[in-house]
Amino acid sequence: xxxxxxxxxxxxxxxxxxxxxxxxxxxxxxxxxxxxxxxxxxxxxxxxxxxxxxxxxxxxxxxxxxxxxxxxxxxxxxxxxxxxxxxxxxxxxxxxxxxxxxxxxxxxxxxxxxxxxxxxxxxxxxxxxxxxxxxxxxxxxxxxxxx
Amino acid sequence: xxxxxxxxxxxxxxxxxxxxxxxxxxxxxxxxxxxxxxxxxxxxxxxxxxxxxxxxxxxxxxxxxxxxxxxxxxxxxxxxxxxxxxxxxxxxxxxxxxxxxxxxxxxxxxxxxxxxxxxxxxxxxxxxxxxxxxxxxxxxxxxxxxx
DNA sequence: AGCAATAGTGAGAATCAGTATCATTTGCGA
DNA sequence: TCGCAAATGATACTGATTCTCACTATTGCT
Numbered sequence: 001x002x003x004x005x006x007x008x009x010x011x012x013x014x015x016x017x018x019x020x021x022x023x024x025x026x027x028x029x030x031x032x033x034x035x036x037x038x039x040x041x042x043x044x045x046x047x048x049x050x051x052x053x054x055x056x057x058x059x060x061x062x063x064x065x066x067x068x069x070x071x072x073x074x075x076x077x078x079x080x081x082x083x084x085x086x087x088x089x090x091x092x093x094x095x096x097x098x099x100x101x102x103x104x105x106x107x108x109x110x111x112x113x114x115x116x117x118x119x120x121x122x123x124x125x126x127x128x129x130x131x132x133x134x135x136x137x138x139x140x141x142x143x144x145x146x147x
Numbered sequence: 148x149x150x151x152x153x154x155x156x157x158x159x160x161x162x163x164x165x166x167x168x169x170x171x172x173x174x175x176x177x178x179x180x181x182x183x184x185x186x187x188x189x190x191x192x193x194x195x196x197x198x199x200x201x202x203x204x205x206x207x208x209x210x211x212x213x214x215x216x217x218x219x220x221x222x223x224x225x226x227x228x229x230x231x232x233x234x235x236x237x238x239x240x241x242x243x244x245x246x247x248x249x250x251x252x253x254x255x256x257x258x259x260x261x262x263x264x265x266x267x268x269x270x271x272x273x274x275x276x277x278x279x280x281x282x283x284x285x286x287x288x289x290x291x292x293x294x
Numbered sequence: 295a296g297c298a299a300t301a302g303t304g305a306g307a308a309t310c311a312g313t314a315t316c317a318t319t320t321g322c323g324a
Numbered sequence: 325t326c327g328c329a330a331a332t333g334a335t336a337c338t339g340a341t342t343c344t345c346a347c348t349a350t351t352g353c354t
Binding site: 071073074075092094096097103105106107108111114115118119122123126127128129130131132133134135136137138139140141142145 | 218220221222239241243244250252253254255258261262265266269270273274275276277278279280281282283284285286287288289292
Binding site: 295297298299301302305306309312313314316319321322323 | 325326328329330332333335337338339340341342343344345346347349350351352353354
Protein backbone atom coordinates (compact mmCIF):
# COMPACT_ATOMS: atom_id res chain seq x y z
CA UNK A 1 0.00 0.00 0.00
CA UNK A 2 1.47 3.34 -1.03
CA UNK A 3 1.81 6.18 1.41
CA UNK A 4 -1.08 8.05 -0.17
CA UNK A 5 -3.39 5.06 -0.22
CA UNK A 6 -2.53 4.40 3.40
CA UNK A 7 -3.31 7.98 4.21
CA UNK A 8 -6.68 7.79 2.45
CA UNK A 9 -7.55 4.53 4.18
CA UNK A 10 -6.66 5.91 7.61
CA UNK A 11 -8.67 9.05 6.89
CA UNK A 12 -11.68 6.92 5.96
CA UNK A 13 -11.40 4.76 9.07
CA UNK A 14 -11.12 7.79 11.32
CA UNK A 15 -14.06 9.41 9.58
CA UNK A 16 -16.14 6.28 10.21
CA UNK A 17 -15.26 6.58 13.88
CA UNK A 18 -16.14 10.29 13.97
CA UNK A 19 -12.57 11.22 14.65
CA UNK A 20 -10.40 13.85 13.01
CA UNK A 21 -7.17 13.06 11.23
CA UNK A 22 -5.08 15.61 13.10
CA UNK A 23 -1.42 16.31 12.64
CA UNK A 24 -0.46 14.36 15.80
CA UNK A 25 -2.26 11.38 14.38
CA UNK A 26 -0.58 11.77 11.01
CA UNK A 27 2.80 11.83 12.67
CA UNK A 28 1.93 8.71 14.64
CA UNK A 29 0.90 6.82 11.50
CA UNK A 30 4.05 7.95 9.81
CA UNK A 31 6.23 6.75 12.69
CA UNK A 32 4.51 3.35 12.70
CA UNK A 33 4.84 3.08 8.94
CA UNK A 34 8.57 3.76 9.17
CA UNK A 35 9.31 0.95 11.64
CA UNK A 36 9.96 -2.61 10.49
CA UNK A 37 7.84 -4.02 13.29
CA UNK A 38 5.58 -2.87 16.11
CA UNK A 39 6.93 0.05 18.16
CA UNK A 40 6.80 0.88 21.85
CA UNK A 41 5.62 4.27 23.07
CA UNK A 42 9.20 5.02 24.03
CA UNK A 43 10.40 4.26 20.52
CA UNK A 44 7.71 6.46 19.01
CA UNK A 45 8.51 9.39 21.28
CA UNK A 46 12.21 8.93 20.55
CA UNK A 47 11.52 8.96 16.80
CA UNK A 48 9.39 12.09 16.90
CA UNK A 49 10.26 14.12 19.97
CA UNK A 50 7.58 16.69 19.21
CA UNK A 51 4.92 14.17 20.24
CA UNK A 52 4.13 14.40 23.96
CA UNK A 53 3.68 11.08 25.71
CA UNK A 54 0.11 11.73 26.80
CA UNK A 55 -0.92 12.51 23.24
CA UNK A 56 0.74 9.36 21.97
CA UNK A 57 -1.09 7.19 24.50
CA UNK A 58 -4.44 8.84 23.90
CA UNK A 59 -4.24 8.80 20.14
CA UNK A 60 -3.00 5.24 19.92
CA UNK A 61 -6.04 4.21 21.93
CA UNK A 62 -8.30 6.14 19.59
CA UNK A 63 -6.57 4.76 16.50
CA UNK A 64 -6.95 1.27 17.90
CA UNK A 65 -10.67 1.77 18.48
CA UNK A 66 -10.98 3.04 14.92
CA UNK A 67 -9.27 -0.12 13.65
CA UNK A 68 -6.23 1.71 12.33
CA UNK A 69 -3.59 0.28 14.64
CA UNK A 70 -3.22 -2.87 16.72
CA UNK A 71 -1.82 -3.15 20.21
CA UNK A 72 0.69 -5.94 20.70
CA UNK A 73 1.84 -7.27 24.06
CA UNK A 74 4.85 -9.55 24.10
CA UNK A 75 6.48 -10.41 27.41
CA UNK A 76 8.36 -7.36 28.41
CA UNK A 77 6.64 -4.52 30.20
CA UNK A 78 5.95 -2.37 27.16
CA UNK A 79 2.98 -2.50 24.83
CA UNK A 80 3.77 -2.10 21.15
CA UNK A 81 1.66 -0.74 18.32
CA UNK A 82 1.59 -1.45 14.61
CA UNK A 83 -0.67 -0.57 11.69
CA UNK A 84 -3.66 -2.91 11.52
CA UNK A 85 -3.37 -5.98 9.29
CA UNK A 86 -6.19 -4.57 7.19
CA UNK A 87 -3.67 -1.91 6.11
CA UNK A 88 -0.44 -3.88 5.97
CA UNK A 89 -1.55 -7.45 5.25
CA UNK A 90 -1.45 -10.53 7.45
CA UNK A 91 1.94 -11.18 8.99
CA UNK A 92 3.67 -12.56 12.06
CA UNK A 93 6.37 -11.53 14.50
CA UNK A 94 9.88 -12.60 15.29
CA UNK A 95 10.37 -11.74 18.94
CA UNK A 96 13.86 -11.57 20.37
CA UNK A 97 13.73 -12.92 23.90
CA UNK A 98 17.02 -11.20 24.71
CA UNK A 99 16.37 -7.57 23.74
CA UNK A 100 12.59 -7.67 23.27
CA UNK A 101 12.69 -6.30 19.75
CA UNK A 102 9.97 -7.38 17.32
CA UNK A 103 10.29 -7.76 13.54
CA UNK A 104 7.63 -8.69 11.00
CA UNK A 105 7.64 -11.72 8.72
CA UNK A 106 5.16 -13.64 6.56
CA UNK A 107 4.43 -17.26 5.78
CA UNK A 108 3.41 -18.49 2.37
CA UNK A 109 -0.26 -18.79 1.60
CA UNK A 110 -0.33 -22.60 1.57
CA UNK A 111 0.95 -22.83 5.12
CA UNK A 112 -1.50 -20.16 6.25
CA UNK A 113 -4.34 -22.09 4.65
CA UNK A 114 -3.36 -25.35 6.36
CA UNK A 115 -3.10 -23.52 9.62
CA UNK A 116 -6.45 -21.79 9.32
CA UNK A 117 -8.15 -25.07 8.58
CA UNK A 118 -6.60 -26.75 11.61
CA UNK A 119 -7.43 -23.80 13.84
CA UNK A 120 -11.04 -23.73 12.71
CA UNK A 121 -11.35 -27.36 13.70
CA UNK A 122 -9.91 -26.69 17.12
CA UNK A 123 -12.14 -23.68 17.65
CA UNK A 124 -15.29 -25.56 16.76
CA UNK A 125 -14.59 -28.43 19.10
CA UNK A 126 -13.98 -25.98 21.95
CA UNK A 127 -17.21 -24.08 21.27
CA UNK A 128 -15.17 -21.06 20.35
CA UNK A 129 -15.94 -18.52 17.63
CA UNK A 130 -12.60 -17.93 15.91
CA UNK A 131 -11.76 -14.42 14.91
CA UNK A 132 -8.10 -14.34 13.99
CA UNK A 133 -4.86 -16.00 14.95
CA UNK A 134 -1.58 -14.78 16.24
CA UNK A 135 1.66 -16.60 15.57
CA UNK A 136 4.97 -15.47 17.00
CA UNK A 137 8.40 -16.96 16.66
CA UNK A 138 10.49 -16.62 19.80
CA UNK A 139 14.25 -16.67 19.58
CA UNK A 140 17.33 -14.53 19.37
CA UNK A 141 17.95 -11.80 16.82
CA UNK A 142 21.20 -11.46 14.90
CA UNK A 143 22.51 -8.65 17.10
CA UNK A 144 21.84 -10.46 20.38
CA UNK A 145 23.28 -13.72 19.05
CA UNK A 146 26.54 -11.87 18.36
CA UNK A 147 26.73 -10.33 21.82
CA UNK B 148 2.06 -36.76 33.31
CA UNK B 149 0.72 -38.07 36.62
CA UNK B 150 0.59 -35.91 39.68
CA UNK B 151 3.50 -37.75 41.24
CA UNK B 152 5.65 -37.57 38.15
CA UNK B 153 4.90 -33.90 37.90
CA UNK B 154 5.89 -33.45 41.49
CA UNK B 155 9.18 -35.27 40.94
CA UNK B 156 9.95 -33.27 37.84
CA UNK B 157 9.24 -29.97 39.59
CA UNK B 158 11.39 -31.05 42.54
CA UNK B 159 14.25 -31.85 40.17
CA UNK B 160 13.97 -28.53 38.34
CA UNK B 161 13.93 -26.60 41.59
CA UNK B 162 16.89 -28.55 42.88
CA UNK B 163 18.82 -27.68 39.72
CA UNK B 164 18.07 -24.03 40.40
CA UNK B 165 19.14 -24.34 44.07
CA UNK B 166 15.64 -23.67 45.23
CA UNK B 167 13.55 -25.50 47.79
CA UNK B 168 10.22 -27.10 47.05
CA UNK B 169 8.33 -25.43 49.87
CA UNK B 170 4.69 -25.83 50.72
CA UNK B 171 3.74 -22.48 49.15
CA UNK B 172 5.36 -23.62 45.94
CA UNK B 173 3.58 -26.96 46.09
CA UNK B 174 0.27 -25.22 46.48
CA UNK B 175 1.05 -22.99 43.53
CA UNK B 176 1.88 -25.94 41.29
CA UNK B 177 -1.27 -27.65 42.41
CA UNK B 178 -3.40 -24.62 41.61
CA UNK B 179 -1.85 -24.32 38.15
CA UNK B 180 -2.33 -28.03 37.53
CA UNK B 181 -6.01 -27.74 38.42
CA UNK B 182 -6.78 -24.99 35.88
CA UNK B 183 -7.63 -25.77 32.25
CA UNK B 184 -5.49 -22.90 31.03
CA UNK B 185 -3.09 -20.26 32.33
CA UNK B 186 -4.23 -18.50 35.50
CA UNK B 187 -3.96 -14.91 36.67
CA UNK B 188 -2.57 -14.05 40.10
CA UNK B 189 -6.08 -13.08 41.13
CA UNK B 190 -7.43 -16.46 40.10
CA UNK B 191 -4.68 -18.25 42.00
CA UNK B 192 -5.25 -16.27 45.16
CA UNK B 193 -9.00 -16.84 44.84
CA UNK B 194 -8.42 -20.59 44.48
CA UNK B 195 -6.14 -20.85 47.49
CA UNK B 196 -6.81 -17.97 49.84
CA UNK B 197 -4.04 -19.05 52.20
CA UNK B 198 -1.48 -17.84 49.67
CA UNK B 199 -0.56 -14.18 50.20
CA UNK B 200 -0.22 -12.15 47.03
CA UNK B 201 3.40 -11.23 47.59
CA UNK B 202 4.35 -14.87 47.99
CA UNK B 203 2.51 -15.80 44.82
CA UNK B 204 4.30 -13.13 42.81
CA UNK B 205 7.71 -13.98 44.23
CA UNK B 206 7.38 -17.71 43.82
CA UNK B 207 5.98 -17.56 40.32
CA UNK B 208 9.04 -15.54 39.34
CA UNK B 209 11.30 -18.13 40.93
CA UNK B 210 9.40 -21.00 39.33
CA UNK B 211 9.66 -19.29 35.98
CA UNK B 212 13.43 -18.89 36.34
CA UNK B 213 13.66 -22.55 37.24
CA UNK B 214 11.77 -23.46 34.07
CA UNK B 215 8.76 -24.86 35.92
CA UNK B 216 6.16 -22.34 34.84
CA UNK B 217 5.70 -19.94 31.94
CA UNK B 218 4.43 -16.41 32.09
CA UNK B 219 1.81 -15.57 29.49
CA UNK B 220 0.78 -12.06 28.57
CA UNK B 221 -2.32 -11.63 26.47
CA UNK B 222 -3.88 -8.20 25.98
CA UNK B 223 -5.61 -7.48 29.22
CA UNK B 224 -3.72 -6.06 32.16
CA UNK B 225 -3.08 -9.34 33.95
CA UNK B 226 -0.18 -11.72 33.46
CA UNK B 227 -1.08 -15.41 33.50
CA UNK B 228 0.99 -18.41 34.48
CA UNK B 229 0.90 -22.04 33.39
CA UNK B 230 3.09 -25.10 33.87
CA UNK B 231 5.96 -25.12 31.38
CA UNK B 232 5.44 -27.05 28.12
CA UNK B 233 8.24 -29.37 29.18
CA UNK B 234 5.82 -30.61 31.85
CA UNK B 235 2.49 -30.46 30.05
CA UNK B 236 3.40 -30.89 26.38
CA UNK B 237 3.25 -28.40 23.54
CA UNK B 238 -0.09 -26.66 23.19
CA UNK B 239 -1.75 -23.41 22.19
CA UNK B 240 -4.30 -20.99 23.56
CA UNK B 241 -7.82 -19.96 22.76
CA UNK B 242 -8.10 -16.40 23.99
CA UNK B 243 -11.53 -14.86 24.45
CA UNK B 244 -11.30 -11.22 23.43
CA UNK B 245 -14.48 -10.45 25.38
CA UNK B 246 -13.74 -11.82 28.85
CA UNK B 247 -9.99 -12.43 28.57
CA UNK B 248 -10.19 -16.06 29.58
CA UNK B 249 -7.62 -18.45 28.15
CA UNK B 250 -8.10 -22.16 27.43
CA UNK B 251 -5.59 -24.70 26.13
CA UNK B 252 -5.84 -26.66 22.89
CA UNK B 253 -3.54 -28.73 20.68
CA UNK B 254 -3.00 -29.17 16.96
CA UNK B 255 -2.21 -32.49 15.37
CA UNK B 256 1.40 -33.40 14.82
CA UNK B 257 1.32 -33.08 11.02
CA UNK B 258 0.19 -29.46 11.18
CA UNK B 259 2.80 -28.70 13.82
CA UNK B 260 5.48 -30.22 11.62
CA UNK B 261 4.43 -28.16 8.59
CA UNK B 262 4.41 -25.08 10.72
CA UNK B 263 7.82 -25.70 12.27
CA UNK B 264 9.35 -26.18 8.86
CA UNK B 265 7.86 -22.95 7.54
CA UNK B 266 8.93 -21.05 10.64
CA UNK B 267 12.48 -22.34 10.44
CA UNK B 268 12.70 -21.02 6.90
CA UNK B 269 11.43 -17.61 7.96
CA UNK B 270 13.82 -17.48 10.92
CA UNK B 271 16.85 -18.31 8.81
CA UNK B 272 16.12 -15.66 6.21
CA UNK B 273 15.75 -13.05 8.97
CA UNK B 274 19.03 -14.05 10.64
CA UNK B 275 17.07 -15.18 13.65
CA UNK B 276 17.81 -18.17 15.88
CA UNK B 277 14.43 -19.80 16.44
CA UNK B 278 13.67 -21.12 19.86
CA UNK B 279 9.97 -21.88 20.03
CA UNK B 280 6.73 -20.61 18.61
CA UNK B 281 3.57 -19.29 20.12
CA UNK B 282 0.23 -19.64 18.42
CA UNK B 283 -2.96 -18.19 19.83
CA UNK B 284 -6.45 -18.23 18.48
CA UNK B 285 -8.39 -15.06 19.21
CA UNK B 286 -12.16 -15.12 19.32
CA UNK B 287 -15.17 -15.43 21.56
CA UNK B 288 -15.78 -18.21 24.04
CA UNK B 289 -19.08 -20.01 24.34
CA UNK B 290 -20.17 -18.06 27.43
CA UNK B 291 -19.44 -14.66 25.92
CA UNK B 292 -21.08 -15.60 22.60
CA UNK B 293 -24.26 -16.38 24.52
CA UNK B 294 -24.27 -13.06 26.37
C1' DA C 295 19.68 -32.44 70.06
C1' DG C 296 21.52 -27.63 69.85
C1' DC C 297 23.29 -23.95 66.99
C1' DA C 298 24.45 -21.02 63.63
C1' DA C 299 23.84 -19.82 58.82
C1' DT C 300 20.99 -19.57 55.10
C1' DA C 301 16.48 -19.49 52.63
C1' DG C 302 11.60 -18.38 52.57
C1' DT C 303 7.65 -15.69 54.18
C1' DG C 304 4.32 -11.91 54.12
C1' DA C 305 2.63 -7.24 55.23
C1' DG C 306 3.30 -3.03 53.58
C1' DA C 307 5.91 0.58 50.86
C1' DA C 308 7.69 1.84 46.43
C1' DT C 309 7.77 1.74 41.36
C1' DC C 310 6.25 2.90 36.93
C1' DA C 311 3.46 1.95 32.54
C1' DG C 312 -0.65 3.49 31.49
C1' DT C 313 -5.02 6.44 32.28
C1' DA C 314 -7.73 10.41 33.75
C1' DT C 315 -8.13 15.37 34.50
C1' DC C 316 -8.63 19.94 32.98
C1' DA C 317 -7.31 24.47 31.44
C1' DT C 318 -5.87 25.88 26.99
C1' DT C 319 -5.70 25.61 21.97
C1' DT C 320 -7.34 24.21 17.46
C1' DG C 321 -10.32 23.72 13.63
C1' DC C 322 -14.84 22.79 11.66
C1' DG C 323 -19.58 24.54 10.53
C1' DA C 324 -22.82 28.27 10.23
C1' DT D 325 -15.74 35.86 11.80
C1' DC D 326 -17.98 33.54 15.70
C1' DG D 327 -19.12 29.88 18.58
C1' DC D 328 -18.59 25.33 19.92
C1' DA D 329 -17.05 20.75 20.12
C1' DA D 330 -12.86 18.18 19.71
C1' DA D 331 -7.93 17.79 20.52
C1' DT D 332 -3.88 18.92 23.05
C1' DG D 333 -0.42 18.39 26.67
C1' DA D 334 1.22 19.16 31.34
C1' DT D 335 0.27 16.99 35.44
C1' DA D 336 -1.99 14.04 38.91
C1' DC D 337 -3.63 9.54 39.67
C1' DT D 338 -4.26 4.36 39.44
C1' DG D 339 -3.20 -0.28 39.96
C1' DA D 340 -0.42 -4.47 38.71
C1' DT D 341 3.92 -5.76 39.97
C1' DT D 342 8.31 -5.42 42.54
C1' DC D 343 11.01 -4.29 46.54
C1' DT D 344 12.00 -4.09 51.57
C1' DC D 345 12.76 -5.95 55.84
C1' DA D 346 11.76 -7.99 60.18
C1' DC D 347 10.47 -12.52 61.25
C1' DT D 348 10.12 -17.66 60.72
C1' DA D 349 11.49 -22.16 58.99
C1' DT D 350 14.86 -25.29 57.28
C1' DT D 351 19.36 -27.13 56.38
C1' DG D 352 23.99 -28.59 57.66
C1' DC D 353 27.31 -29.09 61.13
C1' DT D 354 29.12 -30.86 65.50
